[in-house]
Amino acid sequence: MKEKAHVKNSDLKNFIYLFFILFVIWLVLTTSFHWQEIIVGIFISFILALYLHKNYLELGLPKITVKKIIYFIMYIIVLFIEVVKANFDVAYRVLHPKLPIKPGIVIIKTKLKQDIAKTILANSITLTPGTFTLDIEEDELLIHWIYVRSEEEIEATKIIGEKFEKYLRVVFA
Amino acid sequence: MELFGEIITGIGVLFLLLGNFGILRLPDVYNRIQAGTKCTTLGALLTIIGVGILQPAWFWKCLLIAVFILVTNPISSHAIARASRKIGVPLCDRTVVDKSKNFKGFKKQEKK
Known part of the structure; x- marks a missing residue:
């Protein structure tokens, strides 16, 4: 009851x-x-x-608290900076006469649990420099990278996902 | 104010042009999607916000449209990329690493 x-x-x-x-x-x-x-x-x-x-x-949206709103706003600011960086990065690669690309597909891990959190993470990875999400299964994300800097799973996770995940982990705690 | 709006719209159009250029120059589907999403995100955002500045009455509407583009753009590119990987579109020969065979979802698909 x-x-x-x-x-x-x-x-x-x-x-x-x-x-x-x-x-x-x-x-x-x-x-x-x-x-x-x-x-x-x-x-x-x-x-x-x-x-x-x-x-x-x-959808599994979390309860709203002041701390979460502050973290979410910080996350949006970080995302916006990354979007601008991404654009200049890809524009540079496209305009360079030698096409400085080194494409590859890597796997990264996420600790986020909710579907909505994973969706947001995947979307922000797509918007950031040189990476986009091909597929998600449980805790693994398949990422296409236009300039592979590390093939190791842990290192790639650090470079690609960490800067967003640390905010999202607080928001969806 | 009008000049400012025109400059912002102009920069946006420039980014859209670069995006198209990228689609022509890059070697395979996946790399082309990179150019198709990245450059068009900022391009479309700046173009729409520039229009909002030129026509102050539309500013809030334009901002809302910009937010929706920011939310939906990655989803469409993700759908195209996922579909092309599932039907096995080959990667270009400059690819250095392909780990999709170790991916959980791939193994599941094989079993079926």
Whole structure:
């Protein structure tokens, strides 16, 4: 009985989170504060949140705390710097007359457990310099690397995954 | 402000051009995807944000579109790469290492 009450409580929380996120997206998309637009927005976000709030739990999103938000913002800043670096890196390789590439496929390991965390890690690896994710299976990621610096599993993990994983590990702890 | 927006859009277009250049020059599917994702991410982001600066009324919409591109771009490239590996598109001859045979998912696929 107690467990059931707990589930209901988290259901309501998920519903409120989802409703809030959807409503903010609606406001940004319409960029209008006319009362008719806002009423339609509330109505649509309410219906969508009613249908989807159970899936929100299945995604395995963690409970939100201040520390996690700070780490997530730091993670986004690191990601953004890496994206810019990635672009200049690939642009350099493409423009260089000798094409300085040394491509290869390596395996790296991750300690993250949740599917959503692994998805975020794989996506950020794809956005960083010279690496992208081919496949994930359990705790292994298959990575294509445009300029292989290390074939060893542990070393490759350190170079490719570590800078994101240390933030994600806190966020999804 | 208008000049600033134009400069940002211009840099974005330059990156898109470099991305296309990479797709033409690099030797195999996987390397081409590298160019296709990396350069187009920043290219598309800068182009869209530049448009947002030129038309201040659209700025927030453009920012939202930029976020969605940042989230979905890796997924599409990942899907293409995974499919090409599964049907066995060969790697180019400059490849130095291929560990996909030691990969857990690969062994599972073999068993089936």
